[in-house]
Amino acid sequence: MNEVISNSATLSLTAMVALAIGIDLIIGDPRWLPHPVVLMGRFISAFERLWNRGTPQQRRISGAVLTVTVVGGVYVISWLLLVLLAALHPGLALIAELWLLSTTLAIKGLGDAARAVAEPLAKGDFAAARQALGMIVGRDTHDLDEANITRGTVETVAENTVDGITAPLLFALLGGAPLALAYKAINTLDSMVGYRNQRYADFGFVSAKLDDVANWLPARLTVLCLWFVGLLMSIFGNVKLRWRGALRGTCQDAPRHPSPNAGWPEAMVARLLGVQLGGLNRYQGVASHRATLGEPYERLRLEHITTAVRLMHGAWLLFFLLYVVLMSMVTSLFQVAP
Structure with missing residues (x-):
């Protein structure tokens, strides 16, 4: 009986996540x-x-307390x-959870942000394309040419396929809105205090490490999905993608990225497209060299x-x-078990 209830709950949660995906695809995040x-x-x-003050040890302890407070508080x-x-009315809880899931x-x-860059770029309006790119990246964009505008956009799409789609999707499927929101709390902490600079190196240490752990599996599963989608697009989609050797090349390239996770989807997309990502960026005029x-x-x-x-959409759908x-296979096994 408990197994039947568990299977039913899993199927209900999967259906709810599917509805939340539909909500996100239709309305996104209205302001x-x-x-x-x-x-x-x-x-x-x-x-x-x-x-964020005191000695390095005090900052690290304070940062750890903030991480636990935010992540645990969001979940609870x-x-x-x-x-x-749900106590007031099951329908209210359903609506609320669908909305919360869609926000993760x-x-x-992500698709709209990429198109906001691509559309003016197609018209030769480099100023508008640079401005749109500047809305989604932290690097300087005022003097970028077509190749570097494209590079910044492709890197953003590849990296955010994980932390903006497949990772929250995985946590949503495992634990519903509370767990998906807890993941977003981890991701938000990392994006705000997880920097390796003088201000945040100690305070954001725990946040950054927790984000690394949370994204480890989703990043690598997403790479496999991207590769398989690239294979399917090459065979059926009349798109020339370099899927042969892409897995091996990704395993060689990804560890060179400063992030233990972001380099994996970026390297796979680079390999499939047959282009080179990474290289020189500037932040407030200061040059920063990333591994290619x-x-x-x-x-x-x-x-x-x-x-x-297209690779991004194919990857999350396959995921x-x-x-x-x-x-479905697990449910079937439980049903036939004596």
Whole structure:
């Protein structure tokens, strides 16, 4: 009986996540709706100003306390909210969880951000393309040419396929909105205080390490999905992608990236497209050299943005479908078990 209830709950959660994906694809993140990540960011910012002081050891302890408080608090508050709404009416809890789940996904937002760069770039409006790119990257964009505008966009799409889509999708499928939101709290902490500079090296240490752990498996599963989608696109989609040797090349390139996870999807996309990502960026005029990923068989151009977005959509869809198939197989095993 417990196994039947567990299987039913898993199928219900999978269906709910599928509906949340549909909501995100249709409406994305409307600015008139309050977004949980914005609230997390305000909380983190306020307490960072209060707690990020003292000796390096004190800063590391304070940062650890903030990480536990934010991640644990987000999980508990969202869980309690759903429990209270369910007590009032199950429909209220369903609506709330669908909305909360949809806020953890950035499928539409990531695609729209890439198109916001690609559309003016296609018209030769480099100023507008640079401005759009500047909305999604931290590097200087005012003097970038087509190749570097494309590179910045492709890198953003590749990296955020994990932390904006497949990672929250995995946690949503495992634990519903509370666990998906807890993951977003980890990701938000890392994006705000997980820097290796004088201000955050100690305070953000625990946040950065926790983000590395949370993204380790999703990053590598996403690479496999990207590769398989690249293979399918090459066979059935009339798109020339370099899927042969891409897995081996990704394993060689990814460890050179400063992030233990971000380099994996970036390296795979670079290998599939036959381009080279990474290299020189400037931040407030200061040069920063990143290890290069992939081989420059082709010069980066507008079409690579479109293909990267197609790879992104194919990867998250395959990621979700594989989970559904796996859960169906597990459910079948339980049903035939004596």
